[in-house]
Each structure stands twice: as C-alpha cells, then as structure tokens.
Amino acid sequence: IKRTIEGSLFREMLLTGAACLEKNKQAIDAMNVFPVPDGDTGTNMSMTMQRAVAEIRQVKSDSVEELASALSMGALRGARGNSGVILSQIFRGFSRALKGTKNELDARLLADALTMGTEAAYKAVMKPKEGTMLTVSRLMSDAVNKAAAKGADAYQIIDVMLQSGEAALKKTPDMLPVLKEAGVVDSGGMGLLTIYRGFKMALDGEELSENLGDLPSLEPKDEVQDAPISDINDIEFGYCTEFFIIHIVF
Numbered sequence: 001i002k003r004t005i006e007g008s009l010f011r012e013m014l015l016t017g018a019a020c021l022e023k024n025k026q027a028i029d030a031m032n033v034f035p036v037p038d039g040d041t042g043t044n045m046s047m048t049m050q051r052a053v054a055e056i057r058q059v060k061s062d063s064v065e066e067l068a069s070a071l072s073m074g075a076l077r078g079a080r081g082n083s084g085v086i087l088s089q090i091f092r093g094f095s096r097a098l099k100g101t102k103n104e105l106d107a108r109l110l111a112d113a114l115t116m117g118t119e120a121a122y123k124a125v126m127k128p129k130e131g132t133m134l135t136v137s138r139l140m141s142d143a144v145n146k147a148a149a150k151g152a153d154a155y156q157i158i159d160v161m162l163q164s165g166e167a168a169l170k171k172t173p174d175m176l177p178v179l180k181e182a183g184v185v186d187s188g189g190m191g192l193l194t195i196y197r198g199f200k201m202a203l204d205g206e207e208l209s210e211n212l213g214d215l216p217s218l219e220p221k222d223e224v225q226d227a228p229i230s231d232i233n234d235i236e237f238g239y240c241t242e243f244f245i246i247h248i249v250f
Helices: 007-029 041-056 064-078 081-097 107-124 133-149 154-175 177-182 187-204
Strands: none
Touching: 007 041, 007 064, 007 187, 041 064, 041 081, 041 187, 064 081, 081 107, 081 133, 081 187, 107 133, 107 154, 133 154, 133 187, 154 177, 154 187
C-alpha cells in the first residue's frame, strides 16, 4: 500500500517547516551574500512563513486545498525581500497544483506541487540566476517527478526532496563565484531546504533541531566579507524594492 499524507499531517508539515526555518534563520542570514550581502535572507523568509502560518491557523478544516490556499495567500501578503517573494511564488504554485484536493496528498500531487511552484518562481524573476534557490527548487522538482514516475509514495517523495535538494545546494558555489569566494552555499536555497526538512521532521515525529545539523554547507571563511557589487552580476542598486498592488473595484 502506497502511503499518502492526510490533511491534518499536511498542516503539521507546514507549521513544522515554518518553525524549523525560524529556529535556523540566523545561520541562514550569515550565509547571505547574493544578490545583496545584507544578511537578511533567513529573517525575510521566516517573516514570510510566519505570515503564512497565521493564515493556516485560521483554516478550521483539514482540507489540503484550503491549507495550500492559506499558505499561498499568507506568504504572498507577508513576502519580504527577494527570497520571501520567490518563496511566496513557490507556494503559489503549490496552491494551484493542489486545487480541488480535499483529504490527502499522494506522490503525484506532491511532484506537481513542486513543479508548479518552480515554474511560478522562475516566471516571477525577470532575469533568473542559476545557483540560487530557483536552481535548488528546479532540481528537486526534476528528481521528485522521476521518483513519482517510478512508483514512489508520498513519504518517499519527501526523502527525494531532501536528498536532491542537498545535492543541488552543494552545487550552488560552482554556479555563483561570489558564493565560493565567501565559502558558503546559497542562503535562499538553504532556507528552502530548511523548510522542507521541517516537513520530514513532521512525518517522522521528530523534535525541531536548533541548528542546521547535517544540511550541506561549505566551511565559511573566518568572516564573510561584503561581496563587491562588480562580482554580483553587475547589480546596479544595492537594495530591494517591493510593491503591493491593491485592486479596488467600485
């Protein structure tokens, strides 16, 4: 019998993923050198997730569709920084893939969620850069689609997510020289993998870890230096700009 994930467990996965990120946000902040070395990726992603958690807690049922919709809406409303915006788009894809799903998640639905999440995230970035959380999400979605096609169940899909995500994260310094120079992996990719690690903890009934443990990382240099703007894909402005567009119908 292939294992599936019921709505109540899906809720716990989302909440544990957010909590895992919150506990590890400072370590992720310390890795943040791209696109701007301002040390806030973990904090921004966690703030985004905490708003999503607030929305999830308002959902009274264990409907997978409703939980995914709350995750997407909360993340979108709470998105902070580049990493938070990309994360919100990943979960927007989740919501689209899980629309109409009531009681449980199977392997195919999980694979579709990752695929649509990755597609939404890439479309949200004007000039996608490989070696970032986009790459990590894409390689994970490729891996889980292959696993689902070979007959993996939902629990095994979560294992494949982590294994492929760790492998992808290790490759990021080879794609972005600024990461290798600083001696770190991509912070956004680390944040995403930390959330998914929380998913696995919920499945296994594990308590939250207060450190990143065996998640992949390079040995950082004595101090992560601010990367020269010239080394960061010729970025012209060293800050993030965000817009909230409100559509009012009279």
